[in-house]
Amino acid sequence: MAHIDIIGHQLADSLKKHNADYIEVHLEESQSSQITYRGKKLESVNKSSAVGGNVRAMVKGGWGFVSFNSLSNLPKRVETAVKQARFVSGGGSQLAEVEPSVDTVLIGTDNNPVLLPLADKKELLDRYNEIIWVTPGIQTSTINYGDGHKKSIFFSSAGSYIEQERADVTLRLTAVATDGNDVQQVGLSLGSRGDIRAIQDIDDKVEEMSRQAVEILSAPQVKGDKYTVVLDPVLAGVFVHEAFGHLSEADFVYENEQMRELMTLGKEFGGPGLNIVDSASLPGLRGSYKYDDEGVLATKTYLIKEGRLVGRLHSRETAAKMNEQPTGNARAINYRYPPIVRMTNTYIEPGTTSFEEMISDIKEGVYAKNWYGGTTSMEMFTFSAGEAYMIRDGKIAETLRPVVLTGNVFETLKNIDAIGNDLDMNQGGGCGKGGQMPLPVSNGSPHIRIQNCLVGGK
Amino acid sequence: MEKILAEARKVAEEAEVFYLSSEDTPVQFEANRLKYVQSKQTTNVALRIIKDGRLGYATVTDKKEVRNLVDAAVETAQFGMNAEFEFPSSTSYPVIETYDPAVEKVSTEEMSGLGEKMIATIRNGNPDLQCEAGLSKSTVAVNIINSRGGQADYKLSVFSMAVEGALIRGTDMLFVGEHQSSSHPITDTESLTAVVLRQLELAKYQAPVRTGLMPVIFTPYGIASALIQPLMVGFNGKIVLEGSSPLGNKLGQTVFDKRLTVRDDPTIDYRPASRPFDDEGVPSQRTTLIENGVATGFLYDLQTAALAGKKSTGSGGRHGGLPSPSSSAFVISPGDVTFDDMVADIREGLVVEQLMGAGQGNILGGDFSGNVLLGYKVENGKIVGRVKNTMVSGNIYQLLKQITAIGSETRWVGGFLQTPPLYLSGISVASK
Numbered sequence: 001m002a003h004i005d006i007i008g009h010q011l012a013d014s015l016k017k018h019n020a021d022y023i024e025v026h027l028e029e030s031q032s033s034q035i036t037y038r039g040k041k042l043e044s045v046n047k048s049s050a051v052g053g054n055v056r057a058m059v060k061g062g063w064g065f066v067s068f069n070s071l072s073n074l075p076k077r078v079e080t081a082v083k084q085a086r087f088v089s090g091g092g093s094q095l096a097e098v099e100p101s102v103d104t105v106l107i108g109t110d111n112n113p114v115l116l117p118l119a120d121k122k123e124l125l126d127r128y129n130e131i132i133w134v135t136p137g138i139q140t141s142t143i144n145y146g147d148g149h150k151k152s153i154f155f156s157s158a159g160s161y162i163e164q165e166r167a168d169v170t171l172r173l174t175a176v177a178t179d180g181n182d183v184q185q186v187g188l189s190l191g192s193r194g195d196i197r198a199i200q201d202i203d204d205k206v207e208e209m210s211r212q213a214v215e216i217l218s219a220p221q222v223k224g225d226k227y228t229v230v231l232d233p234v235l236a237g238v239f240v241h242e243a244f245g246h247l248s249e250a251d252f253v254y255e256n257e258q259m260r261e262l263m264t265l266g267k268e269f270g271g272p273g274l275n276i277v278d279s280a281s282l283p284g285l286r287g288s289y290k291y292d293d294e295g296v297l298a299t300k301t302y303l304i305k306e307g308r309l310v311g312r313l314h315s316r317e318t319a320a321k322m323n324e325q326p327t328g329n330a331r332a333i334n335y336r337y338p339p340i341v342r343m344t345n346t347y348i349e350p351g352t353t354s355f356e357e358m359i360s361d362i363k364e365g366v367y368a369k370n371w372y373g374g375t376t377s378m379e380m381f382t383f384s385a386g387e388a389y390m391i392r393d394g395k396i397a398e399t400l401r402p403v404v405l406t407g408n409v410f411e412t413l414k415n416i417d418a419i420g421n422d423l424d425m426n427q428g429g430g431c432g433k434g435g436q437m438p439l440p441v442s443n444g445s446p447h448i449r450i451q452n453c454l455v456g457g458k
Numbered sequence: 459m460e461k462i463l464a465e466a467r468k469v470a471e472e473a474e475v476f477y478l479s480s481e482d483t484p485v486q487f488e489a490n491r492l493k494y495v496q497s498k499q500t501t502n503v504a505l506r507i508i509k510d511g512r513l514g515y516a517t518v519t520d521k522k523e524v525r526n527l528v529d530a531a532v533e534t535a536q537f538g539m540n541a542e543f544e545f546p547s548s549t550s551y552p553v554i555e556t557y558d559p560a561v562e563k564v565s566t567e568e569m570s571g572l573g574e575k576m577i578a579t580i581r582n583g584n585p586d587l588q589c590e591a592g593l594s595k596s597t598v599a600v601n602i603i604n605s606r607g608g609q610a611d612y613k614l615s616v617f618s619m620a621v622e623g624a625l626i627r628g629t630d631m632l633f634v635g636e637h638q639s640s641s642h643p644i645t646d647t648e649s650l651t652a653v654v655l656r657q658l659e660l661a662k663y664q665a666p667v668r669t670g671l672m673p674v675i676f677t678p679y680g681i682a683s684a685l686i687q688p689l690m691v692g693f694n695g696k697i698v699l700e701g702s703s704p705l706g707n708k709l710g711q712t713v714f715d716k717r718l719t720v721r722d723d724p725t726i727d728y729r730p731a732s733r734p735f736d737d738e739g740v741p742s743q744r745t746t747l748i749e750n751g752v753a754t755g756f757l758y759d760l761q762t763a764a765l766a767g768k769k770s771t772g773s774g775g776r777h778g779g780l781p782s783p784s785s786s787a788f789v790i791s792p793g794d795v796t797f798d799d800m801v802a803d804i805r806e807g808l809v810v811e812q813l814m815g816a817g818q819g820n821i822l823g824g825d826f827s828g829n830v831l832l833g834y835k836v837e838n839g840k841i842v843g844r845v846k847n848t849m850v851s852g853n854i855y856q857l858l859k860q861i862t863a864i865g866s867e868t869r870w871v872g873g874f875l876q877t878p879p880l881y882l883s884g885i886s887v888a889s890k
Contacts, residue, residue, distance in 0.1 A: 034779060035537075039700050044780040045537050047530040050519040052500075065496040069519040084495035087566060091493055122537050140700040176702050176822065183702055183823040224669065224851065224888035255489035256588050258626035336498060373818035379631040380847075382815030382829045404819055406829040406849050410629045454890050456827040456849040 004029055004051065004071075005163075008153040011074050015157040020057045020082045022095060024156040026293065027053040027071075028335045031114045032148035035121055037129050039140045045118060052335040057081040058095070062088025067336045096319035096326045098296050100159035105290045107165045113147035113196050114167075121145060124200060131206045132175045137214035139178040146170045149194070152335075160295040167194025168286065168440050170428065173206060177213040184401070186213040186386055189371060189428025191286050191440070198427065212387060219399040222388065224457035228365035229405060229450045230358055233424035235368055235385050237443030240276055240348050241431070242374040243381040243409045244269075245443075248278070248303045248311075249329075249341040249433075250318035252378060260322075267309045270413040273351050276304040278313055280328060280344035286427050286440040287344035294339055296328040315341045333436040340434050347444035351419030355447050358418045365391040366455055368403055371429065382406040404456040412450060420446030459603055462505060462521070465528050467605055470507035470514070470535070474545050474604035476737065476776065477521065478502050481562075482596035485569040490577055490589050492570055504776065505531045513538035513761075515780050542764035545604035551734040551741050555727040558642045561595050561615035569593040572647055576621045579651040584658055587623040594618050595643075602739045610739050616730045616873075617643045621650055623658070632661055632844065633812075633831060639873045641728040657811070657832065665835035665843035667889040673807035673862065674850060674885040675800050680810035680833070681880060682871040686788060687817045688824045688854045689720070693747045695758035695773070695783040699766045702822055704855055708753050715861040716751040717793055722773065724786035730873035731787040738774035738781050745771045747788075757783045790877040793864025800863055800881040802839040808887065809834040809841060810850060819851075827851035848889040857882050 004027040015023045029051050036044045054067040055078050064084025066077045125143055132141040147169045155161040170191040177184050188209045192198030231239060246252065253259045280289050280298035289298055294316050301311045314322070315330035318341055330339035359367070367389040374383030388400040423446045430438020459475045466473035479501045486494040503521045505528065507514045514535025518527045573591040581587050594617070601611040620637035634657040636650045676684060697703040705713060724732050724742040735741050738760050746754045758766065759774030759781045775784025801809065808830070816828035830848045834841045865878030 036779070038696070041539060042537055043539055044513070044515060045534040046515045046517065046779050047534055048517040048778075049523070049526060049530070050517075052519060062492070063494045065494055066498075067496070068499045069501045070499065080497060084497070084566070087570075088492050088495055091491060093493070118533060118537060140702050178702065181704070183704065184820060185822060224849065224886055226890055256624070256626065258586070258588075262626065262629060336500065338494070338496070373815070375815045375818075377631065377633060377814055377829075377831050379629060380814065380829050380831065382818065382849075384815070384818035384827075402820065404815065404827040404849070404851070406815070408629070408847060452890075454847065454849060454888060456851045456888055457886070 004153055007071055007074065008155060012155040012161055014075060015078070018078060018082050020059050020085060020157070022058040022157055023078060023082070024056050024154065024294070025053065026152060026154055026335050028150060028152045030148060030150040032146065033114055033118065035125060035145040037125060037141065037143035040129065040133060042122065054335045055081040056338055057085040058093065059085035060089035061093045062086065062091040063093055064088065065338045093317055094320040095316040098316060098326055100156065101291065101295055101297070102161045103291070105164045107167060107194065111194050112149045112167055113169050113194050114149045116196060128173060128206045131203055132173070132210045135175070135210035135214060137177045138175055138210060139183065140176045142174045144172045154293065154295050156295060162291050162295050164289065164291060166289065169194055169196055169199060171199040172428065173209065175210040175213040177217055179217045182217055184213055184216045186216070187372065191427040193284055193286050193288060215399055216401055219401050221401045222366060222403055222455055222457040224455060226452050227455050228362050229453040229455065230365065230367045230391065231448050231450065232369040233422060233445050233447060234371050234426045235383070236348065236445035236448045237426045238371045238374045238383050238429065240445055241343060241346050241441070241443040242376045242383055243412060244276060244303070245278065245343045245346045246376050247378055247409060248313055249343070250312045250314045250322060251341040253312065254318040254321045263309060263312065265309055268307055269304055269309055269410070270307040270416055272306045273419050274304055274307045274413070274416060275302065275349035277302055277349060278343050278346045282345050285345045285425060285442045287442045292328040292330045292339065293332045294330040296326050296330065298328045298344070301327045313341050313343065315339065331439060333439050337436050340436070342433065342439055343431060343441050345425065345442045347423065347425065348419065348446065348448065350421050350423040350446040353418045353420050355420060355422065358420060358447055358449050359391050359396070360394040362391045362394060366400070366403060367391050367396055368405060371426065372402060379408060380406065381409055406454050406456065412453065415451040415453065416448050417451055418449035420448065422446045459521070459601060462503065462524050462527060463603055463605065465524050466505055466507050466531065469528065469532055470509040472508040472545055472605045474506045474602065476504040477601040478598065480596060480598040482594060483566065484592060484594040485566060485573060487573045487577060487589065487591040490581065492573065495566055503527065506780065507531045507535055508541040509535040511540050513541045513780070541761070543760040545606045546608045546739050547606040548608055549741060551610060552725060554725050554732050554734045554742065556641055556732050557613040557615045558728065560643050561617045561641070562597055564595050564617065564643050569595070572619065572645070576647045576651050579647065580621065580623055580654045584625070587625050589621065589623045591621045604739065608739045610735050612734050614733065615641050619644050619650060621654060623654060634658055634661065637872065639730050641730060660834050660841050661832070661844035663843035665845060667808070667835055667845045667848050667887060669888050671884045672887055673804050673881065673883045675809045675879055675881045677809060677811050677879050678869050678871045678875070678877045679812055681877050682875050684810065684813040684816045684826045684828060685854050686875055688821045688826060690785050690788065691821050692824065693756050695756040695762045695766060695768070697822070698756045699762055704824060705753050711753060712751045713753045714748055714751040714858045717864050718748055718751050718858060718861060719791040720748040721746045721789050722757060722785050722787065723789045726787065729787060736772045736774040737776040740770045740772040740774060742772045745773070757785060759783045785874070787873070788875050792866050792868045792878040794866050795863040795881070796866050797879050800865065800879065801836055801841060804836040805838055807836045808845060808850070809836060813850060824853045824855040826854065848887060851886045857885065
């Protein structure tokens with residue numbers, strides 16, 4: 001292996017010699033393994049290792065960025081980044097002041113899932129696949145397991161030198177059922193910050209998922225219309241991430257007068273019971289870390305408190321421009337990209353309503369569960385539920401085909417009229433932005449009820 | 459590479475080394491101004507082995523890591539699938555032009571100048587428009603060798619240019635944009651900016667939409683965002699082999715409208731998705747998927763083809779793992795109706811340019827459903843304004859059975875699709 005520690009220390013001392021306002025370097029060593037099943041068989045097993053890094057330089061408000069796999073001739077790459085930054089100079093970018101940090105955040109080899117024997121991982125996945133296949137009506141299945149371990153070194157011309165390790169485990173299972181003409185699928189996504197126990201002993205969930213896939217074959221499709229919709233914690237977590245979380249990323253806002261006006265702190269976005277938080281400093285979740293990719297300490301940031309906008313997520317650049325405090329939300333998916341403003345662990349804080357109370361006065365509505373996907377254009381969002389049911393006269397009624405929900409973020413947040421008491425974090429997601437995907441994040445929420453939500457259908 | 463192959467052959471019956479290196483220079487504009495100049499160098503080596511009849515696979519970024527690479531591949535081969543195919547031996551490849559040295563020679567100054575020009579043009583008359591632009595030149599080198607004497611390489615150049623604008627008034631947001639790519643340098647900014655200016659013009663006013671069934675014209679972008687993904691999945695040989703493609707048992711049958719012809723084509727000179735051979739070293743070919751409405755073929759890589767008793771169509775693509783059937787560029791043949799005539803034919807309907815989130819539904823079954831991010835209302839043969847809060851849903855297997863009209867003008871979208879507009883009827887539209 002290349003010794004990024006040795007290279008890092010050598011290069012760190014020379015950064016000040018360059019004629020730039022600021023230079024930072026990331027070096028990274030990573031290992032990962034993936035196991036894929038399609039149908040009854042294990043389809044592929046891969047192991048990968050990568051070494052790479054990047055240099056980011058700022059000269060008079062202009063950015064240069066160089067990424068590489070080859071670690072030879074790094075001083076020349078620093079030179080190139082500085083040259084590029086000088087070409088862009090006059091761009092007006094600035095950085096909020098932060099104290100340089102020197103720190104080491106290790107997780108220990110005991111917590112490296114990549115080192116566990118492939119045979120053990122395979123045995124677990126074989127068991128889940130068998131559970132899917134004993135379900136009558138299953139046409140096929142897919143299982144995607146992935147794990148990774150990453151050691152990264154960050155240092156800057158301002159004197160930071162931070163070494164961090166992190167690990168990640170993800171598991172996605174899909175059961176596909178068919179009745180000859182029609183095909184339906186239900187999926188299950190799980191993940192953890194490297195702890196493989198998070199995906200063990202989920203036999204019941206796998207069984208339920210498989211039955212569900214067969215059941216929705218004979219389910220009707222909802223009529224496209226406005227409904228009172230109740231979201232389960234998984235889907236509400238996706239909703240808060242997609243519909244609101246992205247809007248609170250300051251890079252969408254900081255250089256746009258109209259957006260700044262729209263996102264003025266203090267503005268009312270929802271009812272008094274609505275509180276939304278993003279926090280990388282919560283321990284042990286997939287979006288957790290001590291320092292972000294600009295070497296800034298992680299924080300807990302209230303985005304909405306009692307229905308009012310009170311904060312947003314920042315990089316050093318967006319914080320400087322908006323004259324607010326950095327929040328430690330600059331992240332890059334790997335060394336091939338510069339850090340951009342990202343979410344970490346984002347959730348709606350729990351209220352007091354129980355699920356039974358929430359649905360008790362709905363005459364006709366939709367109960368949407370489980371994540372399938374979601375995307376946003378800031379104002380508009382769509383997200384899709386993996387499972388859906390009609391709610392009739394205060395009770396869960398017939399199963400529906402999976403539904404897609406869409407709406408205007410601002411209206412929809414105001415239309416949340418009940419917040420449950422059952423917060424749950426979903427660790428199975430990955431976020432995409434600016435071509436960087438999937439970034440480990442987690443989302444969470446209690447059950448929530450939304451009035452007047454547009455549901456796509458026949 | 460030869461050293462890796464030699465080491466791998468000591469422990470495995472067969473081996474293949476795939477080496478990819480690339481240099482990419484993106485120039486990025488944000489908030490109407492130049493923000494970043496970047497350069498990205500990447501290398502990746504993938505080793506695929508067949509040991510005791512089973513497939514093993516590993517990758518590294520440093521080609522000197524021979525020992526680690528071979529060991530990791532051997533470890534995975536304990537559990538890998540049985541290899542049902544042979545690596546292709548030495549063969550001849552079609553001559554396909556994929557590299558223009560002029561791309562590498564475009565300077566950062568020129569790229570930055572093109573970006574500035576695009577932004578200035580579309581903001582002229584639209585001063586509130588917030589623009590982003592991205593230009594990039596890249597060169598990719600692909601090398602492949604295997605233990606059966608197969609050996610091949612090519613270079614690909616790609617130049618791409620994109621411009622996007624956002625217009626925000628209160629909570630109302632409009633997003634417009636255009637992108638183009640080629641294996642030649644692109645210097646004509648006007649062909650991009652004209653598209654954006656027209657989008658801005660058509661979206662000037664908002665028009666109400668009712669909920670119900672109505673005709674919809676999907677523009678090439680609209681097709682890319684709504685219809686193509688389910689189609690690509692349906693023609694994927696692996697999905698067919700599993701029995702989960704609705705087309706699986708319909709080969710030779712008329713499944714679509716008789717005017718619909720679609721092929722997968724990696725053989726067009728100077729297109730970013732073109733290449734003389736696929737990621738397994740199998741020669742590239744045109745594969746007709748739909749001919750006059752009849753399903754005529756599926757896309758296969760070596761392993762899937764062997765399992766299905768077919769021949770590889772040269773469609774093995776690597777997406778960070780083992781090769782699997784992948785489309786290169788979908789080409790939909792043009793029809794005979796102009797876009798303007800389609801619009802003129804509609805009493806009440808929509809034009810869909812961009813559908814957001816369409817790929818989230820049951821793609822396998824052919825469903826799409828999404829929010830109209832950019833689309834227009836048509837009333838009495840005229841586009842009257844932009845629609846909002848509108849959802850469009852349907853199933854491609856039902857809708858493409860009866861196409862009202864196929865457009866006469868085709869264009870490329872994102873390097874992976876060349877298509878005319880499609881005019882479809884009876885589409886479910888939900889609005890509030």
